[in-house]
Amino acid sequence: MLGNPPRDRKAERRAGTRAEILAAAWALAHEQGLSGISLRDLGARVGMRAQSLYSYFDSKFAIYDAMFAEGNALLLERTSSLPSPRDPDAGLRAGARVFFTFCVEDPARYQLLFQRTIPGFEPSAESYAIAGKVLEAATARLHAAGITTDRGRDLWTALLNGFADQQIANDPGGDRWGRLLDDAIDMFLAHLRGPGGQY
Amino acid sequence: MLGNPPRDRKAERRAGTRAEILAAAWALAHEQGLSGISLRDLGARVGMRAQSLYSYFDSKFAIYDAMFAEGNALLLERTSSLPSPRDPDAGLRAGARVFFTFCVEDPARYQLLFQRTIPGFEPSAESYAIAGKVLEAATARLHAAGITTDRGRDLWTALLNGFADQQIANDPGGDRWGRLLDDAIDMFLAHLRGPGGQY
DNA sequence: GTCTATATCCAGATAGAC
DNA sequence: GTCTATCTGGATATAGAC
Numbered sequence: 001m002l003g004n005p006p007r008d009r010k011a012e013r014r015a016g017t018r019a020e021i022l023a024a025a026w027a028l029a030h031e032q033g034l035s036g037i038s039l040r041d042l043g044a045r046v047g048m049r050a051q052s053l054y055s056y057f058d059s060k061f062a063i064y065d066a067m068f069a070e071g072n073a074l075l076l077e078r079t080s081s082l083p084s085p086r087d088p089d090a091g092l093r094a095g096a097r098v099f100f101t102f103c104v105e106d107p108a109r110y111q112l113l114f115q116r117t118i119p120g121f122e123p124s125a126e127s128y129a130i131a132g133k134v135l136e137a138a139t140a141r142l143h144a145a146g147i148t149t150d151r152g153r154d155l156w157t158a159l160l161n162g163f164a165d166q167q168i169a170n171d172p173g174g175d176r177w178g179r180l181l182d183d184a185i186d187m188f189l190a191h192l193r194g195p196g197g198q199y
Numbered sequence: 200m201l202g203n204p205p206r207d208r209k210a211e212r213r214a215g216t217r218a219e220i221l222a223a224a225w226a227l228a229h230e231q232g233l234s235g236i237s238l239r240d241l242g243a244r245v246g247m248r249a250q251s252l253y254s255y256f257d258s259k260f261a262i263y264d265a266m267f268a269e270g271n272a273l274l275l276e277r278t279s280s281l282p283s284p285r286d287p288d289a290g291l292r293a294g295a296r297v298f299f300t301f302c303v304e305d306p307a308r309y310q311l312l313f314q315r316t317i318p319g320f321e322p323s324a325e326s327y328a329i330a331g332k333v334l335e336a337a338t339a340r341l342h343a344a345g346i347t348t349d350r351g352r353d354l355w356t357a358l359l360n361g362f363a364d365q366q367i368a369n370d371p372g373g374d375r376w377g378r379l380l381d382d383a384i385d386m387f388l389a390h391l392r393g394p395g396g397q398y
Numbered sequence: 399g400t401c402t403a404t405a406t407c408c409a410g411a412t413a414g415a416c
Numbered sequence: 417g418t419c420t421a422t423c424t425g426g427a428t429a430t431a432g433a434c
Contacts, residue, residue, distance in 0.1 A: 014399095017399095032318070033316075033318040034316075035234065035316075035318055036318050038426080038427070038428090039427080039428065039429090040426085040427080048399095048400075048401095049400075049401065049402085050427095050428080050429090051400085051401080051402090051428095051429075051430080052399070052400050052401075054428095054429075054430085055399055055400075056399095059428080059429085060427095060428070060429095111316060114368070115314060115316065115368070116368065117232075117233075117234075117310060117314065117316040119231070119232040119234060119235050151379060151382075154365070154375060154376060154379060155379055155382075155383060155386075157361075157365055158358070158361035158362045158364070158365045158376055158379075158383070159357070159358065159361055160361070161361045161364050161365055162356075162357035162358055162359070162360045162361020162362070162364065163357045163361070165357070165360050165361065165364055166353070166356055166357045166360055169313070169314070169315070176353060177353060177357055180350060180353060180354055180357075183350075183354075184354060184357070186390070187354075187386060187387070187390035188386070190389075190390065190393070191385070191386035191389065191390070194389070213417095216417095237408080237409070237410090238409080238410065238411090239408080239409080239410095247417095247418075247419095248418075248419065248420085249409095249410080249411090250410095250411075250412080250418080250419080250420090251417070251418050251419075253410095253411075253412085254417055254418075255417095258410080258411085259409095259410065259411095
């Protein structure tokens with residue numbers, strides 16, 4: 001087949017190594033905490049000296065930034081691959097459950113994406129854009145369920161965030177808040193559709 | 200007046216210096232972030248070399264621990280000095296507002312007390328006991344309002360925590376979630392007292 | 399692309415003189 | 417109780433040989 005795009009083996013190998021470095025960085029974050037990642041250790045994981053990592057990433061923050069983008073891309077993929085059910089409430093519930101599970105299954109990732117406690121680190125505009133799409137998707141599910149105000153969205157995010165936070169902080173590995181989530185969504189929906197609503 | 204307890208001037212001065220060090224540590228936390236505190240800088244703030252701080256605290260973590268205790272003690276003081284109103288719902292609301300304000304007014308403190316992202320740091324049992332009393336007081340206010348189940352308490356803490364978290368992360372210095380708090384409490388109370396309740 | 403070597407700087411903590 | 421001096425170890429990052 002003439003006309004096949006030529007494969008750039010060099011670029012492929014480079015991308016592969018970058019992915020390998022990121023995977024090792026996640027593993028380190030799980031074991032030592034997010035701020036416990038050192039370039040020494042990270043290099044050792046992939047069989048390099050710390051200095052050689054600079055061939056793949058410009059700085060340590062660039063690695064955090066790639067992790068931030070990767071995490072958000074995964075969340076976006078999970079939420080957008082959800083089926084669109086007839087019942088918009090069911091869609092809302094499914095999205096909430098996906099988000100909650102995503103947060104709880106990896107506290108280090110949760111810290112990087114949502115708590116942002118690394119001094120000096122700010123995600124790049126490109127990475128941040130992915131996070132924006134995640135929020136867009138959530139807003140769309142809220143709209144489908146008839147919740148269109150800023151107040152409604154802010155209440156929703158506070159609720160979900162609070163659940164994830166408490167589960168991670170006070171019952172890691174457990175289900176103490178997870179099993180209350182559906183009930184909390186009932187509460188939320190009833191309130192927003194109830195009388196005297198300001199929504 | 201015979202029988203006055205003798206003042207221990209040495210101990211007083213020591214306690215004063217400890218307090219001064221803690222105040223400087225808070226100031227540094229505000230400026231550089233919680234994990235940005237270094238003993239060098241901290242010593243410089245109080246006119247000492249870093250090494251001299253070891254006369255007052257056993258380690259850097261001991262300083263964090265004292266800050267943790269101090270923060271919780273302040274929160275406990277604020278919540279227990281609230282008047283006990285006739286209306287238990289009003290008490291609940293007042294407690295929530297105090298908590299929310301406390302969190303939002305000092306993000307570094309919020310991080311130390313509630314997010315616990317400093318690698319390796321665990322509060323001592325004594326410090327942790329103060330935090331326990333804060334939770335006890337909140338539980339008592341919930342009981343007074345007729346909410347006695349674990350589920351109710353867990354839903355309450357998730358809600359409050361989520362509000363504080365969102366306010367700090369997404370609208371620092373603003374009031375975007377603060378002005379929704381009362382409405383959220385309405386939602387919470389209506390749900391817990393509503394029909395088909397599991398509480 | 400990876401290495402050695404190095405620069406630069408910082409951290410927390412200890413010993414011992416005064 | 418504070419100091420000087422020092423220990424030990426860590427960090428991120430750069431230069432240049434191969």
